[in-house]
Amino acid sequence: MSSKRDDDTxxxxxxxxxxxxxxxxxxxxxxxxxxxxxxxxxxxxxVGILIGSTFFILQPSLSRLSPAESTxxxxxxxxxxxYSPSRMxxxxxxxxxxxxxVGINPRRLRIVVTGGAGFxxxxxxxxxxxxxxxVIVIDNFFxxxxxxxxxxxxxxxxxLIRHDVVEPxxxxxxxxxxxxxxxxxxxxxxxxxxxxxxxVYGDPLEHxxxxxxxxxxxxxxxxxxxxxxxxxxxxLAMDYHRGAGVEVRIARIFNTYGPRMCLDDGRVVSNFVAQxxxxxxxxxxxxxxxxxxxxxxxxxxxxxVALMENDHVGPFNLGNPGEFTMLELxxxxxxxxxxxxxxxxxxxxxxxxxxxxPDISKAKELLNWEPKISLRDGLPRMVxxxxxxxxxxxxxxGL
Numbered sequence: 175m176s177s178k179r180d181d182d183t184x185x186x187x188x189x190x191x192x193x194x195x196x197x198x199x200x201x202x203x204x205x206x207x208x209x210x211x212x213x214x215x216x217x218x219x220x221v222g223i224l225i226g227s228t229f230f231i232l233q234p235s236l237s238r239l240s241p242a243e244s245t246x247x248x249x250x251x252x253x254x255x256x257y258s259p260s261r262m263x264x265x266x267x268x269x270x271x272x273x274x275x276v277g278i279n280p281r282r283l284r285i286v287v288t289g290g291a292g293f294x295x296x297x298x299x300x301x302x303x304x305x306x307x308x309v310i311v312i313d314n315f316f317x318x319x320x321x322x323x324x325x326x327x328x329x330x331x332x333x334l335i336r337h338d339v340v341e342p343x344x345x346x347x348x349x350x351x352x353x354x355x356x357x358x359x360x361x362x363x364x365x366x367x368x369x370x371x372x373x374v375y376g377d378p379l380e381h382x383x384x385x386x387x388x389x390x391x392x393x394x395x396x397x398x399x400x401x402x403x404x405x406x407x408x409x410l411a412m413d414y415h416r417g418a419g420v421e422v423r424i425a426r427i428f429n430t431y432g433p434r435m436c437l438d439d440g441r442v443v444s445n446f447v448a449q450x451x452x453x454x455x456x457x458x459x460x461x462x463x464x465x466x467x468x469x470x471x472x473x474x475x476x477x478x479v480a481l482m483e484n485d486h487v488g489p490f491n492l493g494n495p496g497e498f499t500m501l502e503l504x505x506x507x508x509x510x511x512x513x514x515x516x517x518x519x520x521x522x523x524x525x526x527x528x529x530x531x532p533d534i535s536k537a538k539e540l541l542n543w544e545p546k547i548s549l550r551d552g553l554p555r556m557v558x559x560x561x562x563x564x565x566x567x568x569x570x571x572g573l
Contacts, residue, residue, distance in 0.1 A: 291318030428493025432471030460522030
């Protein structure tokens with residue numbers, strides 16, 4: 175028994191090959207705090223928190239200048255039939271202004287322009303690139319031309335995508351194209367500019383036309399698809415603005431002319447100029463006493479940019495209040511191109527407006543904008559462009 179007790183006895187430290195660690199005296203600080211205070215670990219942690227906080231404070235401002243924020247979704251509300259300046263619309267991100275770090279240009283944006291290869295769109299793209307913005311053009315080239323943008327192909331701030339906005343770009347007509355781009359503007363928080371048209375006034379009973387005038391449109395007439403399409407596009411824009419908080423701007427564009435217009439787009443100025451250069455009679459529909467107002471394209475572009483950078487939704491009339499009958503326009507074209515040019519009268523088209531003249535007092539007051547170039551000053555610039563293109567066209571045909 176004594177031997178068994180000896181076996182059960184705990185070995186002493188002298189006979190043991192190891193000894194358990196002695197219990198440590200409790201420290202005055204918890205182990206985790208002691209770890210932090212050693213070797214200035216706490217200082218490095220505080221510096222890291224400060225750097226991270228600074229980044230997240232500045233990040234909203236930086237993101238406004240990033241590709242993701244961009245784009246003024248220049249959304250063209252496309253018409254499936256005739257080209258119109260109002261086929262193009264644009265919007266860009268960066269509606270509200272945040273804090274921008276020193277040394278970063280707060281005006282630089284990344285802008286999407288749908289219909290940017292067309293007449294008005296290409297001039298707008300030139301202005302945006304010229305002021306330092308990054309521009310992405312989306313166009314299906316139905317009426318637009320690559321030649322209008324070829325001078326920008328080597329610019330690193332320019333990109334061209336061939337696409338039709340009636341199809342999702344995971345980006346259908348005036349309505350579906352506008353709806354797609356409004357949805358995109360909502361998703362990315364961009365500001366959206368709809369380039370509507372004076373056609374929403376129809377054959378007006380008010381003269382000149384103010385933005386408060388609701389119009390006189392035949393909803394089942396030959397022109398109604400375009401007229402009502404634009405009116406619906408305006409409705410959609412305002413619904414997205416009121417219901418979803420999308421920042422929208424609406425411009426109602428009156429007749430516009432200038433370089434890069436399609437030679438045979440059926441518009442009165444391009445028709446008269448192209449016919450006179452080709453030595454054909456100018457075609458006047460009806461008695462030629464119906465009136466229109468004509469603005470030069472650079473004036474329109476200035477107005478669109480002013481509207482996009484303003485806090486007012488609109489709609490705003492953008493046009494030149496100078497009013498001409500079709501016969502008076504024909505006389506100006508004869509003075510500029512060929513005084514021997516002749517006129518050919520044809521029956522008038524259905525629902526052709528008798529008068530069209532914008533009241534631009536609202537744009538003057540709120541946008542500080544008004545056109546600067548008269549018809550007699552702007553027309554020669556357009557004629558020079560048309561002469562060159564028609565000459566090249568004739569040479570290609572061997573004429």
